[in-house]
Amino acid sequence: MCSVQDGVKQARRCVIVNGAAPAAKRFQVSSIPIHPISLANAMPFSAHPSSRIMSRVSSTGSFVPLTSKSASRHPTARPTATATSVAGQDIICAVSESRGVSSTVGLAFINLATAEVVVCQICDSQIYEKTVTKISVFEPNEILFMNTAKESKLCYILQENLPDPIFTFADRKYWSDKIGHEFLDRLAFRNEVDSLKVILNSNYFAACCFAAALKYVEMELERAFVSHSLRIKFEPSQGSMTIDLATVVSLELIQNLHNTKSRDSLYGLLNECLTPMGARLLRSSILQPSTERVKLTARYNAVEDLSTKEDMFVSVRQALRGFIDSDRILTSIILVPTKQTVQYVEQSVNNVIMLKSYVSSIKNIHQALGAAQSDLLLEIREHRALDQLMAETLNESVTYQSKPLDLRNQRTYCVKTGVNSLLDVARQTYKEANEDAMELVERLAGKGSTKYDTPRQYYICIQSDHFEALPEEFINVYRKKNRTECQTLDLVKLNQKITDAHHEVISMSDQTIQDLLREVCTMVAELFRVSEAIAMLDILASFAQLATSYDYIRPELTAKLAIKAGRHPIRERIHSSKFIPNDAYATPQTRFQIITGCNMSGKSTYIRSLALMTVMAQIGCFVPAQYASFPIVHQLFARVATSDDLDANVSTFAAEMREMAFILRNIQPRGMVLVDELGRGTSTSDGLAIAVALAEALLASHTLVWFATHFHDLARILSERSGVINLHLAANISEDASKMTMLYQIAKGPVPDRRYGLALAKLVDLPPAVLQVAESVSETLDQLARQQNCNSRTVVIAKKRRLLLSLREQLLIARKSAMDDDSLRRWMIKLQDGFSASMATLELDSDDVKLDDHPVISEETLESESFETNATTSRQFPSKRSSTVEPIIINSDSESASSDNESVVLV
């Protein structure tokens, strides 16, 4: 029988080799587009694509699937193909897009391993970051596009950013919402058809993709789902936190950055799941944490229930142990090949045996949840798959076995005795043939033993020294280290007899099994719901396990972030010494937190721990702290220092600017942003300037920001801004900077001692001569800086003074001129704006400000303007001014007051 995987592979071969479906009835597919597309202007983050595409064409002359890393990638692109993989699954994704400026993208994902369909419709920007992120979460193997969209920007961007999946192009006719509705009528769970119809009606593009993906499975993979068996979910854009893939990678949410096999990631830490369904649900929950308060509160209640009732917790974990992958079993029952084979019949019996194990395991869950009180656990307990049906047809003792001989025996005795008398006779033949084989081997081998494997079936295994020379009747001889494996002609004949008997049993069981499966298919919706409930129970029990083992506490959901003694969940586990907990507090009034501190003082660890705890809280998990309250965060972005993006061949600076641009483009007020060491890849002054500008933009977005930096001037410049607070990670540095102790404690204000670089250098044993030079250079630089500071302050004061004097002069000229009221008002407003702007520039930084650059109106301009006004109005300067002009009072500062003691009053 052709497996699902084979089917997918076969389909892929067809796309890759031929570029078109082999048979007329097949889904009409074609290869990837080969024309260069001019998107340079539309895509600020990506290199022009033409060079890469052209080189691909010239080297091969025909279609080659895109598997290599792109030269330049979307900020959300993952660094490795398997960065977020949990288990290999076959997932087909269909994509469609609205025409016009506003991009509405429809998506449908079919998971062929778990028979689950997820449809969504996204309103996206012109660079499709939400679409890229969504597709990356599902990691499809194959993406279906319309032929007509081959050269679209969306297609190009997906190819650039998702190098792993195969892109298949098919006729536009398969993207038909009408076909989508027909599929829905036929395949959705009966009780869900109506509600899903409403959804697909209002999400045209999602409906089209749904149709295309299912058509592809039917026509190209030659598989079909049985009626009313398919789990179909609509995932709206709302309801979950958006985390771009770059953040997933840099925060190590799914995989450790340095060692892909390590469990030191959030997923690795939280994955105490005992079932494959639970592990899958946990992974998707981490990638899309919930923003629904009700859902989260229900999960907290359930975790609390489980973690406080030890007996219930132990029996739930016990019941979850050994659960087989119910999603896969149910899928193989409902996803049947369009052509049926002998292997399929045999597989059906296997499926039924596995289903029986699954159904009987559910009973244990039901019993284990006897003491549950939380609504969610009670709801899970309510799900009971009926096992009556199984009991009527199947032998009670039948269970799923993994060894081939045991499995064959289970298959043979699967159907109850008495259901079919001919079947009972065939089974007797099977039993007798087996006994004959055993007897024969015993007689031949003496001290040897009977072994079984699928290709040879029964064979004899004897110690090599048992016979001096092997008897001639032994055939198919294999000599291994200290044993010999062989058969005799009689044994081969008996094996054949047993196989025939087994096939007869299977074909006689088939009718009964197919009847049973048909019945099962009518209950498949309930069985899938049970499977989902078990997955949820598994992750809740996992959270309860963590809460009790590591002292996690139940978080609250409020408007502010307040954490007492919070810990980094991963670091605290791998730390050899004790991890120092820290507090955090952020409200809209303290939404922008600048974190300074020595190298290695724990800045990154601190800000990362806040993001990780937020994600944990929003998947329903307790958090490592003494007290924690979180606002519900809708977007999480982290621009944290990692290694250079070598794959994409971009410099550190370009990479961080690209990521920051992405964040600024997408951030909204209910977001959370972590920025770590921004501007390290360029000159100090440029780095600072860019950091200030980006910080200002983030501040204006009203989102929660933690900004870890070594730019102390950033802390100084922004310290007066509303919403900004300065914090630092404390360290003790001895007087002579020869000793440095990290306290890892968050404290108020910017870091007090700036010479920590030297102190740290001393600790790492730099040669004394080098240190001496460094110290003296540092001393000189400090002095220069002090002088410069002093100088620049003097320059600023002088400039301010000149500004004021110039203002006074202009006012005096204005008094002598003959402007009418309106002209005067306009002129004064212009003067006021210019003056304020110049003063503000001087406040910020004096170095580059030249008085000549000031936008204050010069004498000439003023004169020309007043002359012009005079010319047009021919009126004298009015003695009585309009009362609508607000008085502007400019007090000269102390220095300027020395030259002109009076305040200049404009009325």
Ligand SMILES: Nc1ncnc2c1ncn2[C@@H]1O[C@H](COP(=O)(O)OP(=O)(O)OP(=O)(O)O)[C@@H](O)[C@H]1O
């Ligand atoms: N609260 C803590 N308790 C104990 N150890 C900690 C704590 N925070 C951080 N550390 C340890 O200190 C080391 C440095 O931490 P981290 O990388 O966060 O410092 P940093 O200030 O960001 O450094 P740099 O400025 O050089 O990037 C890490 O090995 C980490 O495990």
